[in-house]
Amino acid sequence: MQLVWFRNDLRIQDHTALYFAQQNGPCMALVILSPAQWKLHQDAPVKIDFYLRQLAELKVALSKLNIPLHIQIIPLWDDIPAKIEALCQHFQIKAVHCNIENGWNEQQRDQSVATQLTKINCPFEQYTDRTIFPLHTIRNKSDQPYQVFSAFKKNCIEQLNICVPQVLPEIEVQSVMFIDDRINSDIPSLDELGLEPINSSVQQLWPVGEHIALNLLEEFIASRLMQYDQTRDFPAIEGTSQLSAYLNIGILSIRQCLDALFQARQGHFYIENSGQQFWLNELLWREFYQHVMADFPHVSKHLPFKRSTQSIPWLQDDDALNAWKYGQTGIPIVDAGMRQMLATGWMHNRVRMICAMFLAKNLLIDWRLGEAWFMQQLIDGDFAANNGGWQWSASTGTDSVPYFRIFNPVSQSQKFDAQGDYIRCWVPELAKCDAKQIHEPYANASTVELNYPRPIVDLKISRQRAISTFKMANV
Structure with a gap:
């Protein structure tokens, strides 16, 4: 019996470990749920709910x-090696077959599992699946x-x-079903894992299933890809x-994305x-950050990629941080993005950059x-991409x-x-503002007081403060 350990690759189609495991005989599948580890890694409840569904x-x-x-529910990864050894003997x-995971903690976990399994002469086979190219293979001259x-x-x-x-x-149907009463296939609820339930309206925004993901991919390729370069930066447009x-979480594979991208050329590389x-x-940005995480493991340890920037004297301002977290900064585009994330578990990528730079530069608050906070809220929270x-x-x-x-968040807006359509959607207090006022509602001194906070920071002054701080830190 071959064991396929599913992690962030919850699909049947184009699953490397499952495909090659099946070449060696009948298979059984394993999924380990680690709620304590999720908390350590700050995974969002909406992401965990998505995973369980x-x-x-x-x-x-x-x-x-x-x-x-x-x-199996194994709260912490430290306990996984011994549990898998026992399972294999049982x-x-x-x-054991699994797809490679790239993070430092994941690599340490898997190395420990491999070492543990050598005690019982059980091979631990790992496959490239999450990335286009194997880790440590894209190198300069x-x-x-x-x-x-x-x-x-x-x-x-x-x-x-x-x-x-x-x-x-495609994976073949096994001729014989392996039946054993000791196999537990019960999927716990969020409540059983000590997590709050997710609003059903948010769940409806993110349906699950491989067919759903493939349909979404097909729809994007057919209707939005050709205009992607023109629409991707506009948050009010579904671009x-x-x-x-x-x-x-691997409902869709990166190879399936490439296949859809190049399908008109039967899988050959061609850009039209x-x-x-x-x-x-x-x-490829996604690919880049995955490789950076593997090649420079210090980024997985709360350290900046550029070591010199460790000396930046970030400010501690809990009031400003909380205003940013909950969309109360008085900067409409920032507040719209933060509220979109809180409401849906997702934020438009252009707005993510605006919100991130506002925190790190204008508020001079530690980017970490x-x-x-993003990891704690995002349904697509991927450490490599988020950190990058x-x-x-x-x-x-x-x-x-x-x-x-x-x-400048106002200029970006x-x-x-x-x-102002995106802002009106997520900051309804400004719904009646015209297209000029909505980006900077208090720019005019005669503006009537709105049911909306004034900016918590002056953009020009805070910009100069950030430049001076970084310069003095010799970064």
Whole structure:
């Protein structure tokens, strides 16, 4: 019996570990739920709920293949190696198969499992699945990892020109169902895991199922991809793919995305328009941050990528931090984004950058506090992408903006939400403001007092403060 350990890859189609495990004989599946570890990693309740709902879909899909699913609740990862060893002995497992996870803690966990299984001569097989290219394989001419996205992207595109990774064949139905009363397939509720229930209206925004994810991908490719470069930065327009949550817990694979992108050319690399190129760039940004996390593990340890920026004297201002968290800063585009995230578990990517830079630069609050808050709220909270985005905004990471380049949130709002439609949706207090006033409602001294806070910081003064602080820190 082969054991397939599912983690953030809750699908049947194009699942590398499952496909290769099945080549070696009948399989059973394992999912481990670790609520205490989720809290340590600050995973959002909405993300956990999404995971559990997809787990129910996976259970049904596996049963149709005659593959039993065993679910264990092991609060902390430290206890997983011994538990898996016991499980393998219990069910006479010949090999454990899983897809590689890239984080430092995940790598340490898996190394411990591999070491534990050597005691019983049980192979621990790992496969590249979450990334396009195997970790530690995209290297510069000096055989060193890339620290700049543009050079990394160029190398990736050269590789894709040679060969685009293909979607795997479908999984076969096992001829015999492995039945054992000791297999537990009960999926716990959020309440049983000590978490608050999620509003059903939010759940409806994020339906689960592989067919749902593939339909969303197909719809994006058919109706929005060609205009992606023109619409992706405008939060009032449905211009992005919104597939990040599905990619993050593996309902959808990165190879399926590439296959859809290049389907007109039968899987061969070919870019016909800028919409395709810009979406490929976004997929490669995701790839880049996954590789950075693996190549520079210190970013997984609450440290900035650029070590020199550790000396920045961030401010401690709990009132400003809370105003930012709950969308009460008096900066409409920032408040709209933060409220969208609280209400839906998701925020438009352009607005994420605006909100992040406002916290790190205008409020001069440690980016790690913002990084943690995003992880605690986002349904697509992926450590690598979240950390990379925050360090970019705070000028502490790879490809980070120079510290003296600071987004003006009002200018960003005027450019990307010109009519104020996005702001009106999430900041209803400003619904009656016209397209000029809504971006900066208190700009005119004669403005009638609104049921909306005045800005908690002066943008010009705070910009100069940030520049002076970074300069004095010699970053």
